[in-house]
Amino acid sequence: MHADRLTTSICHHAEGPAWSDTWGGLRWVDMFAGDVMHLDADGEVHRLPTPSPVVACVRPATSGGAVLALENGFALEDADGSIDPLPPLWEGPVRMNEGAIAPDGSFLCGSMAYDQRPGAAAMWRLLPDGTTTELFGDLTISNGLAFSADGRTAYYVDTPTGRVDLFDWSDAEGLLNRRPFADLTAEEGHPDGLALDVEGRAWVAMNGGGQVLGLDERGAVAERITVGAQKVTACTFGGEDRATLFITTSRENLADGEDPQAGSLFAVDPGTRGPAEERLFGG
Numbered sequence: 001m002h003a004d005r006l007t008t009s010i011c012h013h014a015e016g017p018a019w020s021d022t023w024g025g026l027r028w029v030d031m032f033a034g035d036v037m038h039l040d041a042d043g044e045v046h047r048l049p050t051p052s053p054v055v056a057c058v059r060p061a062t063s064g065g066a067v068l069a070l071e072n073g074f075a076l077e078d079a080d081g082s083i084d085p086l087p088p089l090w091e092g093p094v095r096m097n098e099g100a101i102a103p104d105g106s107f108l109c110g111s112m113a114y115d116q117r118p119g120a121a122a123m124w125r126l127l128p129d130g131t132t133t134e135l136f137g138d139l140t141i142s143n144g145l146a147f148s149a150d151g152r153t154a155y156y157v158d159t160p161t162g163r164v165d166l167f168d169w170s171d172a173e174g175l176l177n178r179r180p181f182a183d184l185t186a187e188e189g190h191p192d193g194l195a196l197d198v199e200g201r202a203w204v205a206m207n208g209g210g211q212v213l214g215l216d217e218r219g220a221v222a223e224r225i226t227v228g229a230q231k232v233t234a235c236t237f238g239g240e241d242r243a244t245l246f247i248t249t250s251r252e253n254l255a256d257g258e259d260p261q262a263g264s265l266f267a268v269d270p271g272t273r274g275p276a277e278e279r280l281f282g283g
Contacts, residue, residue, distance in 0.1 A: 001225045001268055003212070003247050007045060009263035011037065014248035016098060016193070017265075019238025020060035020278055026238050027066070028248050028265070029055045036068070039265070050075070050083055056096040057109055062282035067126065069096035069109040074126045089132060094120060098143045098193060098234070103151030104171040105283030108135070110142020110158075118160070125174060128282045135174045144194030144204065144234065149275055155181065155202050157191045164191060164202060164219065182219030193234025195245070197272040203245060205232040212247060214270065225270065229262040237274020245270050 010030075014037070017028035026039040036048040036058050054071035061067050064079030072095065075085040099109030106127045113120035121139035126132050141159040147169065148154070154167040154175055162185035167175040182202070184191050189209020194202050201222070202215040210230045214223030229249035238246050244267050251263040 001223065001270060003225055003227045003245075003266035003268040005228055005261055005264050006039075006043075006246075006267050007265045009251060009261065010045060010265075011248075011251070011263045013233070013250045013252045014263060014265065015233045015250070016057040017234055017236040017238075017246050017248050018059050019236055019242070019246070019274075020280075022060050022064050022278075022280070023066075026236075026246055027058050028234075028246075029058055031056055032252075036066075037265075045265075048081070051085060054095050057099045059099065059101050059107060060278060060280050062105075062280045067101075067107045067281040069099055069107075071095045074107070074109070074124075074132065086126075086130065086132070089124060089134075096124075097121075097141065098145060100145040100147060100154075101279035101281055102154075102171075102174075103147055103169055103279070105279070105281060107281050108145060108175075110139055110145065112139075112141045116141060116160075121158075123175065126281075133174075143192050146194055146196045146202070147279070148196065148200060149198070149277075155194060155196060157194060157204070159190050159192060159207070162190065164194065164204060164215065182215050184213065184221075187213065187221065189230075189232065192232065193248075195236045195274065197237065197270075197274055198242075198276075199272060201272070203235055203270070205234050205247065207231050207233060207250075212245070212268075223270065225268050227266050229264060229266070230259050231262055242274040242276055243269055243272075245274075 052070035057069040065077035122137040144157040189206030192207040231250040247266040
């Protein structure tokens with residue numbers, strides 16, 4: 001399969017796509033511009049600024065707005081678009097990176113050090129009441145996170161491991177019992193963001209490999225989607241029927257003219273669908 005290019009190279013570092021009916025389309029981030037991107041039903045792209053120099057992840061909320069991961073903490077967006085940053089969680093050269101809404105309606109997001117220092121990152125949890133908790137540390141580049149339809153299992157990527165791992169989920173305790181699911185070290189690129197389809201298969205963006213891999217229930221590569229940019233960062237299912245896989249890409253650390261389609265949004269119909277039921281922050 002080959003992904004189609006939907007936009008020009010409109011982003012420097014596109015990440016974290018998510019489709020929501022509450023938004024009427026797709027959102028993702030241009031991370032180091034501090035902007036949320038929105039693709040509406042007419043195919044028009046809108047740039048929505050945030051009050052932070054970095055916005056790492058955006059996910060829908062029951063309020064009709066969103067929950068966001070900023071450089072060093074969280075923020076809440078109201079339905080009218082106003083954004084209220086919560087108190088920062090740390091100071092120093094570490095930023096938020098990628099996250100997901102958990103089965104209980106909390107928001108989980110992992111971090112990374114700007115210099116990618118091993119063990120400097122952590123997984124954070126924001127509860128709907130505003131409580132924040134560091135679930136665990138000793139991560140390096142915390143990336144893709146997605147929960148199974150039954151809410152029992154989380155699929156997770158810490159990029160330098162070259163793996164997709166599994167966790168059990170507990171509303172009370174969070175992510176538990178980490179174990180390997182798929183070793184992708186022999187593949188082109190490094191695992192980054194991921195999405196799950198209705199059959200529970202994982203679709204993994206391979207940063208530096210110009211591809212998205214479809215993994216079967218045993219973690220073996222069953223499908224390959226080629227993308228016209230090397231730095232493939234993340235993917236999500238969307239569209240009214242959830243049959244489109246949207247794919248974000250990055251121009252980070254590329255010279256002018258290098259990899260000319262990098263920073264574009266891509267899409268493909270992979271022959272499956274994403275879950276119809278959305279998870280929203282707030283439950």
